[in-house]
Amino acid sequence: MIPVRCFEGQKVAVFGLARSGLTAAKALEAGGAEVVVWDDKPAAREAAAKEGLTLEDLNTADWSEIAALMLSPGVPLTHPEPHWTVKKAKAEGVEILGDIELFARMVNAAPDHKRPKVVAITGTNGKSTTTALIGHILAAAGRDVRIGGNIGVGVLGLEDMHGGAVYVLEISSYQLDLTSSLKPDVAVLLNITPDHLDRHGGMEGYVAAKRRVLLNQGKGDTAVIGVDDPYCQRICTEITAANRRTIWPISAGRSMGRGVYAIAGVLYDATGDRVLEVADLHRARALTGRHNWQNASAAYAAARGLGLSVEDAATGLVTFPGLAHRMENIGQIGQVRFVNDSKATNADAARQAMSSYPRFYWIAGGRPKAGGIKDLDDLFPRVAKAYLIGEAAEDFASTLNGKAPYEISGDLMTATAAAFADARAAGGEAIVLLSPACASFDQFPDFEVRGDAFRDAVTALMRKPAKGAIA
Incomplete structure (x- = not known):
């Protein structure tokens, strides 16, 4: 504590x-x-x-x-x-x-020899994976790492600080609204897409909350900023003009004259005199998909910002084991594989998983966010069939009508069983994907409980007689 x-x-x-x-x-x-x-x-x-x-x-x-x-x-x-x-x-x-502000005041009051390093990570999507990934890279390199904030342990429940410690903190927009003096050595702003607009009074308030992670940075600090969306791109341009800190732009889809980026799954570092090919992210089994390439770019940049070598940062990337409820492979029955992406609580997060598979049986629904799943219509051709649950079921059915087959399953256990039955009957390799594009609060207290319920449903199916079942 x-x-x-x-x-x-x-x-x-x-x-x-x-x-x-x-x-x-x-x-x-x-x-x-x-x-x-x-x-x-x-x-x-x-x-x-x-x-x-x-x-x-x-x-x-x-x-x-x-x-x-x-x-x-x-x-x-x-x-x-x-x-x-x-x-x-x-x-x-x-x-x-809030608790992050209390932590910040203790860090700011600490004498230099006891002041730890702080890495603060925020963004609409990818925060938890990036936080855990940075922690893994630093720990693999021998650093004394404490991971917490909006993930795992509350920040004040972490071990007490000393000068050699590194606190790697996931911070939500709600927490940032309650924070005024945090000055992270490395601030990571991954991306911004519409979310939690009711809590911030609209998009302007939400962007302002996210931007607070950069509020107090100055000379000697590092800002890692995604430039694949217009909101973060604008923020990166504005703070680059201010020229107060080291800035590492990151991208998961395009090369840059300066920054860290991934093209077709290969990570490049263009922050020095020449472009370095850092790592083939296809070797990192827990970092599948373009969204994880952005997470990897950010984590690598953050580690380098704390002084890690290119080699140590790259080694940590490919050995990362992944997180529960984030495109987590939880089991396989015959040729049907089950993927738990319960953390996808909005359409943009669901897009990341849906884009990673050419064909899948999709379990979606819960308490809907603004806009529902309309923005995912370009991915509907990949949906072999959708199984809709929770409060969003009727609305999602209306959106999918004529674009992808669906049924209203009501609850997660029913949806899982139906998706498996259809996938097995179709024959061949298949993915059953829980990526709800919704909050969980209509049927579950949080996304973790929802993901655990999916795991339990899959386990129940495995216990039934089935040829070739493997956990």
């Missing part, structure tokens, strides 16, 4: 008692703050009490006594409407911040 000492002797309220809220409360207590916690959900309050935290109803609290509100990132800050705790805090002039 990283004790947060910047509020020592002061009262801090923590609202939202999921992973980041609970971890922040304990870190603040360890740093000497008087911490009170609250959540709208009784079950969350009960769990916090069992952890030994002090409950106080913030509806009736005296906010004049509170120095700061530590807000969990899932709680609305501005849109679609500020949460009631936000309104109370602002009315009393109480500072509102």
